[in-house]
Amino acid sequence: MSEETGAKPNSLQAVMEQLEAAQADNAATPLTSRQRRARTVARLAAVQALYQMELAGAGVEAVIKEFRDHRFDSDIEGNVLAEADEDFFAEVVRGVVADQAAIDGAVRKRLADNWRLDRLDATLRALLRAGAWELMRREDVAVEVAIDEYVELAKAFFDAAEAKFVNAALDGVARDAGR
Numbered sequence: 001m002s003e004e005t006g007a008k009p010n011s012l013q014a015v016m017e018q019l020e021a022a023q024a025d026n027a028a029t030p031l032t033s034r035q036r037r038a039r040t041v042a043r044l045a046a047v048q049a050l051y052q053m054e055l056a057g058a059g060v061e062a063v064i065k066e067f068r069d070h071r072f073d074s075d076i077e078g079n080v081l082a083e084a085d086e087d088f089f090a091e092v093v094r095g096v097v098a099d100q101a102a103i104d105g106a107v108r109k110r111l112a113d114n115w116r117l118d119r120l121d122a123t124l125r126a127l128l129r130a131g132a133w134e135l136m137r138r139e140d141v142a143v144e145v146a147i148d149e150y151v152e153l154a155k156a157f158f159d160a161a162e163a164k165f166v167n168a169a170l171d172g173v174a175r176d177a178g179r
Helices: 012-026 031-056 060-071 086-096 100-108 122-136 143-157 160-175
Strands: none
Touching: 012 031, 031 060, 031 086, 031 122, 031 143, 060 086, 086 122, 100 143, 100 160, 122 143, 122 160, 143 160
């Protein structure tokens, strides 16, 4: 776990390639490959939106509108972002905001005794919150799929230690939620 050091993400193209490679392993979901990819993009966008909301203090509806109006289906870093499941994106972002106290409590249980949630990098907090929300509130999403996707996102932003922490923390949240 790192303190607020500022995650330095890979390029958008590298992140998408990494997520697409990991997606091939998650073919057990009832969704089509196009739907799985749209959910992956939605998860990435949700983490970005939660990060933006925390740092800029923007409201949930304003951020959702910004993503829908200006970020989805647009050119970012010279690449067109793949189609996103915009409804799923909005549900994750709204859900995390609405249930933040319960989500933070569930994540806090997975931190070492001497760590506080606010000591984690803001991107890592966003990853954990989005993943925990899915595990706690979306029983239609397979536990393995949710955990794998957020671990792959963590790998795109952090080194192996943080990705392992995300895996362990979300696995614990899932068990605590009876999944």
